[in-house]
Amino acid sequence: MSSLSVILLTGALVAAACALLGSFVLVRKMAMMTDAISHAILPGIVAAYFLAKGPNLIAGFVGAAAAGLLTVAFVEALQRSRKVTKEAAIGIVFPALFALGVLITSRFFADVHLDADAVLYGSIELAAEDLLLVGDRSLGPQALWVMGGLLLVDLAFVLLLYKELKLATFDPALAASLGFPPVWLHYALMAMVSVTAVGGFTAVGAVLVVALFIVPPATAFLLTDRLPRLIALSVLLGVGGAIAGTLAAFALDTSVAGAIASVTGLIFGLALLFSPTQGLLRRAWRLAAQLPRLP
Amino acid sequence: MTPALEVRDLTVVYRDAPALDRATLAVPAGTLAAIVGPNGAGKSTLLKAVQDLVPRVNGEVRVFGVPYRQARLRVGYVPQRTAVDWDFPTDVLDVVLMGTYGRLGWLRRPGRAERETALSALELVGMRDLAHRQIGQLSGGQQQRVFLARALAQQAELYLMDEPFAGVDAATERAIVDVLRGLRAAGKTVVCVHHDLESVPDYFDWVALLNVRVIASGWVSEVFTPDRLAETYGGRLGLLTRIGMA
Numbered sequence: 193m194s195s196l197s198v199i200l201l202t203g204a205l206v207a208a209a210c211a212l213l214g215s216f217v218l219v220r221k222m223a224m225m226t227d228a229i230s231h232a233i234l235p236g237i238v239a240a241y242f243l244a245k246g247p248n249l250i251a252g253f254v255g256a257a258a259a260g261l262l263t264v265a266f267v268e269a270l271q272r273s274r275k276v277t278k279e280a281a282i283g284i285v286f287p288a289l290f291a292l293g294v295l296i297t298s299r300f301f302a303d304v305h306l307d308a309d310a311v312l313y314g315s316i317e318l319a320a321e322d323l324l325l326v327g328d329r330s331l332g333p334q335a336l337w338v339m340g341g342l343l344l345v346d347l348a349f350v351l352l353l354y355k356e357l358k359l360a361t362f363d364p365a366l367a368a369s370l371g372f373p374p375v376w377l378h379y380a381l382m383a384m385v386s387v388t389a390v391g392g393f394t395a396v397g398a399v400l401v402v403a404l405f406i407v408p409p410a411t412a413f414l415l416t417d418r419l420p421r422l423i424a425l426s427v428l429l430g431v432g433g434a435i436a437g438t439l440a441a442f443a444l445d446t447s448v449a450g451a452i453a454s455v456t457g458l459i460f461g462l463a464l465l466f467s468p469t470q471g472l473l474r475r476a477w478r479l480a481a482q483l484p485r486l487p
Numbered sequence: 488m489t490p491a492l493e494v495r496d497l498t499v500v501y502r503d504a505p506a507l508d509r510a511t512l513a514v515p516a517g518t519l520a521a522i523v524g525p526n527g528a529g530k531s532t533l534l535k536a537v538q539d540l541v542p543r544v545n546g547e548v549r550v551f552g553v554p555y556r557q558a559r560l561r562v563g564y565v566p567q568r569t570a571v572d573w574d575f576p577t578d579v580l581d582v583v584l585m586g587t588y589g590r591l592g593w594l595r596r597p598g599r600a601e602r603e604t605a606l607s608a609l610e611l612v613g614m615r616d617l618a619h620r621q622i623g624q625l626s627g628g629q630q631q632r633v634f635l636a637r638a639l640a641q642q643a644e645l646y647l648m649d650e651p652f653a654g655v656d657a658a659t660e661r662a663i664v665d666v667l668r669g670l671r672a673a674g675k676t677v678v679c680v681h682h683d684l685e686s687v688p689d690y691f692d693w694v695a696l697l698n699v700r701v702i703a704s705g706w707v708s709e710v711f712t713p714d715r716l717a718e719t720y721g722g723r724l725g726l727l728t729r730i731g732m733a
Contacts, residue, residue: 219575352594359585362575366637369538369564370589417576417621 196442198320198333203434203452205339206395207404209346209388211430214405215423216350216381218413220361223406224279225264228286229382230389230401232263234293237390241301249338253387260386261379263289290398314397314449316438335394342391349384350423357381358419396449403453404430411460414467433459489552491516491645491676492537497546499529499536506532508700510546514678514693519671521681521690521707524697525720530680531567533697534647538564550645560589563643565634567650573622573630580618582633583608586640601640608639611669613662628659635666646670648679652686664690687711 193201217226236259240251263285270281319335331337350357356377360367364374385405392401412425437452444451465472490513499507507529514520522530535541537548539555550558563586586608587601597605609615612632617625625633631651638646652660667677667690681687687694687707694711695704696719703710703719 221572355588355591355596356593358577359588362577362582363566363571363585365535365540365566365570366564366585368540369559369562370641371559372588372593413576417623418578419576422576 193320193332195320196438198336199316199448200435200438202316202319202333202335202339202395203438203448204431205336205343206391207408207430207434207452208427209339209343210392210401210404211408211426212343212346212350212423213381213385213388214430215409215412215419215426216357216361217385217405218409219419219422220381223402223410224282225267225382226385226389226405227402228263228267228282229260229386230393230405231398232286232289232293233259233386233389233393234398235259235289235296236262236293236386238293238296238301242296253390256390257383257386259289260389261383263386264379264382313447314393314395314400316395316448319395339391339395342388346384346388349380353377353380396452400449400453403456404434407453407456407460408433411456411463414460414463414470417469429459430456488516490514490549491518491551492678493547493549493552494533494537495547495549497533497536497548498544499532499541500544501532505699507536507543510697510701512695512701512704514676514695516551516676517671517674518676518692519667519690520676520678520693520695521687522678522695522697523681523684523687523719524702528698528719530697531649534564534649534678534680537647538562558645560641561644563638563641563646565638565646565648565651568627568630568634568653570649573625575622578619578621579609579614579625579633580605582622583618583636583640586637589641604642605636605640608636609633611639611666612636626656628655631655631659632662635663639666644675646675646677648677650680650682652679652681652683684716 214226217223233256236255236257237252238255239259240255241247243255244251266285267278267281270276270284271278276284316335320333322334324331324334324337356367356372359370360372360374360377367374367377389401389405392404396404408430409422409426411429412422416422416425433456434452437455438448440446440455441448441451463471466474468474492512492514494513495511497507497510498505510529510533522533524530532541536543536546537555548555550562555562580602583605584597584601587597587604591597591601606615606618609618612635614629614632614636617629622630622633631653635648635651638648651663655663667679670677671692679691681691688711691707693705694707696702696710696715698719703715
């Protein structure tokens with residue numbers, strides 16, 4: 193496989209996994225929580241690196257999930273105290289955790305892989321270089337295995353618990369009274385988001401992960417009003433954005449992560465203007481059609 | 488006969504002040520029951536605490552003689568219409584299908600039988616034609632009917648409804664009353680948080696007057712009296728009790 197096709201495929205897999213979960217996050221009105229989680233998992237990954245005495249995938253995912261859940265728990269506890277609003281709670285918790293990760297990284301791991309550039313901007317350009325080795329045999333690029341695995345786990349999660357997640361999102365009280373504790377489902381979803389954010393984080397960096405989680409579902413929300421279609425469309429838009437962004441970055445010789453995020457933003461802008469049901473142009477046209485009838 | 492709903496010494500505290508103080512009542516099976524009282528009297532809290540949706544400090548709840556947890560699926564719930572986001576991307580039928588999820592349990596998806604249940608529930612509330620309408624396009628009265636249909640799809644024996652008549656038009660109010668009477672005729676029990684005192688004797692058999700504590704409860708003909716109402720809605724005794732507890 194050429195290096196470009198590995199990068200394309202990696203980006204597509206990450207984008208699909210993020211959009212899949214992002215659809216639920218969006219309808220739960222928790223978009224900024226993914227931003228918080230994608231930053232706050234850094235100390236979890238660093239702690240895992242420390243405990244496993246080196247890079248270890250499983251430890252990294254466990255560390256990320258733990259840090260992500262801790263973030264959610266801290267934000268909710270702060271919010272419950274009613275001393276700060278939810279946005280402020282998010283803004284207080286994640287910089288603190290991210291900063292902790294940065295401090296530990298620059299104090300103890302200044303010489304290793306976990307450098308600041310990779311954390312902030314991702315390293316999808318290097319996707320083809322790390323190979324998954326079993327004994328002496330190479331099974332191909334590790335990034336593909338990791339991102340593919342993440343997508344499969346997310347897909348299984350959403351397919352198995354679709355009905356439960358939908359109910360707990362639309363009407364948590366009914367979910368609770370029917371025996372589906374909304375708190376469990378909430379934390380399960382947040383754990384999946386944290387683990388998936390590791391993938392997004394490695395590919396496009398902590399700053400742009402939120403673009404993959406939120407922008408494609410927000411675009412799909414402008415184009416459909418049914419959840420299954422919203423999810424499918426989000427995944428398509430995410431994958432399309434990742435592929436178009438990567439190709440654009442290679443053509444223009446610029447950052448892949450930056451190009452992917454720009455393309456998803458551009459697609460959102462187009463949908464906002466031209467959506468046949470909710471687009472701004474459609475609304476303007478409808479208003480204009482009403483005008484001659486006014487006295 | 489075992490009461491449909493039995494609540495003993497139920498106490499709920501929100502931020503230091505009691506929302507419910509040792510509420511005790513027993514709703515006979517097969518009746519239409521109203522819970523009335525002023526704002527902040529703990530009416531919604533009572534329905535929620537019965538279903539473990541808010542933590543209770545003390546008290547016991549029995550549904551048809553067994554603890555609530557064992558009778559969960561025999562209880563249908565109609566929350567306040569404003570409790571959910573009607574911009575959620577789904578249609579009417581899908582919301583009504585949610586009523587069947589409890590019987591389905593974890594992981595199983597609704598199939599043809601559940602669809603039939605949901606459609607006949609919609610038929611009962613006069614909304615079958617709107618089964619595929621996006622929920623954001625419904626009027627307040629239609630939203631209330633959807634919630635009622637969803638509770639019917641739960642095929643419960645005891646229904647707890649939080650202000651089913653709030654903000655609905657006259658036609659919807661009549662439709663809801665018809666459904667409630669149909670439920671009673673089928674031997675079900677309905678407990679409604681209700682605001683309109685005038686319609687209580689017309690719609691309900693049994694009533695609980697609530698103002699943080701239960702002022703009185705029993706058959707409408709016996710306990711729905713001017714004295715008791717004055718006491719519930721800010722008579723001298725009620726006021727003193729509230730000051731005493733603050």
